[in-house]
Amino acid sequence: MRLGILSVIVASALVAVSLWASPQTAHAATDRISGSDRYATSVAVSKLAFPNGTDTVYLVSGVNYPDALSAGPAAVASGAAMLLTAPTALPAVVAAELQRLAPERIIVVGGAATISNSVENVARGLAATVERQSGTDRYATSLAVVRAAFESASTVYVATGADYPDALAAGPAASSAHAPIVLVPGRANDLDSATRDLLVDLGATRAVIVGGAGVVSTGIESRLRTMLGTGSTTRLAGADRLATAIAINRASFATVPRGDAYVVTGFNYPDALSVGVLAGMRARPLYLSVPYCVTSQLRAQLTGATVSRVRLVGGVGAVRGMVGDLVGCLSITDPASPWVLVNKRTPLRPATYTPALADPGVASAWGDPVQKDAAWAVRSMFAAASAAGLGQLTLQSGYRSYASQSSIFNRDVAARGRAAAERLTARPGYSEHQTGFAIDISANGCMECIGGTAQGRWLAQNAWRYGFILRYESGQTHITGYDHEPWHFRYVGTTLAEDYREGGFRSLEAYLGRPAAPSY
Template structure:
């Protein structure tokens, strides 16, 4: 950010030699998106694909918690039924319309009245002659109740922690495709609980597939299952993280599947993956979990493999970005040399005195500031395009700043405006995008603070993304970015991300990367 740097003299900088910074890897694979206006509408969109005519059974589970719906997913597949999400106190209108279309004979309410109220159960009777509730005193007892009702026998079961959702989400289609139940256990317990032991005996289970590492389902539980079922009866599928675990689950369940669809949902929230699990299980297709804004390299390998002909993103752009469908590889959001680096009041530069590889952008400039070399070239190209469009003169008011320069600016603003006001206007040293060399404060006709109302400012808003820049501090975003609106502050993120940011209608990098707001230090 920049305000009134004219009192400072910026020392001349020796430009570093140019270097090729990494660009996100991309692959051409067909993709589409299954989504609705919210989690409930997305569950309806999935239901319509799974059941174009009607469904005899519908499972109705809370959309504001994950546990009950996890065990219900494979149960719904086994019953040949759909699963829809509801609010705890009322059936959303879009879900009610889908229930009417499906015309089920039976609706299964999953969970106790705290999860899905009696009011929802009463309303459900308008859509099916039979409405039953399957529940218990907690998520584990509810899961066992769902499994007992759906499965009289189960040679194989999947076991997942009920304390978190990622591993179980990926396991739902795998279990569903094998017509196997998914049992939730208190994963950090040191031993297998008695109720689960009894259920495994009653189901005649011979084999158990544990999903997730020992940090989520303990080795004590694994030993208890092995002691109950016999040597060689247990298999553990896990990876180094939630994405890796989903890959391991799908490789085991669908590694020999014919070429077809792969479903991809964010691994950092649960509603969309809950919704699509039944469809993926019915069709015996994998559900992968991804980072919301890019595809990690191991997942990209899977999605470009021989078994995938189409990627089906699940959820809107707020859940999973278009770059995931395009199989764009990930760049670091913590490495200060990365064009995707996120710098805000909660995520400082590391190291705080980082110096980028710099180049002269060769544009009209107040102080001759350099920029990071890719950003410098992009800024020159953007200025040339603006000039060709005849919008009027622009100049670079501030580009790269060293730690020392940022410290001087911040101290001056504190002295002039007070600390509270200064922190809405200027970053502390070590927390400034300008230190990365990716930020450009742009003036129009010699005026920076008035650029927003000029033809140049309007042109930038409409076109900067084409050259890899985003308007970083928009009006109305102070609660997320921590700074007052700055219509002059443009941030280089590269053309791949900038286009997706623009097309997705995002207004802060915090929202785009799916990280917490940073209103303060």
């Protein structure tokens, strides 16, 4: 290619992901619970949890998390299933599951703005009793759900209602302790009177706060200690959402027998909402993960003495296969990492970065080196193409310095105009070629026509075997910001390249769960 493209950005929790070496160590068995979408995944979980049906089902929104966060432990306490629904229409797959479960009662959680009256009306045709549990806001709805499900509770889990990760991770822990999750406006300086009244009415003697002081304030913590007594209140928190989930599970499941551990993406909520009920019923931990790899801390938990099977929840779009393989995380911001993301929104840092380079030892138009760890892969791939009877491939372009990229970009702007040039060539400091991991390939003296050749088809089908992905595919300009370039391949390593292919991904942005970058 002639672009640049991969940098990083992993929101705060992802930024800290550390490098880890070999993913090939033996670990617990792995399987996946999933459906074609969040609603079908919800049904898949329900079938595992309630093979013989159930008397009660909680119906929660699949596109809005707050009202559903307290519903998971409430459902476990009530022996009930929990299914996700779209706001204005009951998905057919969910309706079929309700018919299979044959409940006597359906509880619709949240107001009509969250789950419409039309969904409630459909539910009335599927159960003898349908009731709605809601309040004036997410906090009042949480209190209504808890009051309806718990006549008493010695322990109460307290979580912010302004975000979902901590409450999701705490759901199975709370359920296994027969405790509710109560949502609070975490940044308030004090516990609100309605929540204080609930704790009194429940007879609570212990509170577990999930999340750090930045999400549930020290003022709320102080009020809980005053209400419940010295030693009554525990805070479970980590450096980020993934570490907080680990802290919750260590405190709750450290001594359980060997069994399942459920793993969901830590950066969306539907699948975790669904499986939280199953995990809570079975008193098993629910871990949050980076979508495409595992941190060293999470890997330590999943290879521990209490885990015999890792159950990924959701499709590969939510949790990649590498998570199940316990592949450790490499940086997507470090330009020396083969996973580095460089695109129009994430420039190289520093912009003038120079990699460790090596001569790949292949036919080359200009004698360009490539990043030293990728050199063997280029050589191996070109040799394999030759062995397959495809003749000689040529390295048209490899590493480019900041100065070289500036020259090429300015030349293309002069020749094509800025708009057209920026669909073909990266600005200096934004180019994958500056990492040394990107290569442009020509065959029979032609780079831009390679896509229609046998060599181009072979590369598209086989480059993954050598650690490369086709970086700019047809139809992905709205994500990558660049026109289709069948000649531009990017080295990411064989493990990621294989997972990328198996998952059917078409852009590195989508694989890494990062925003589209169509423009600077």
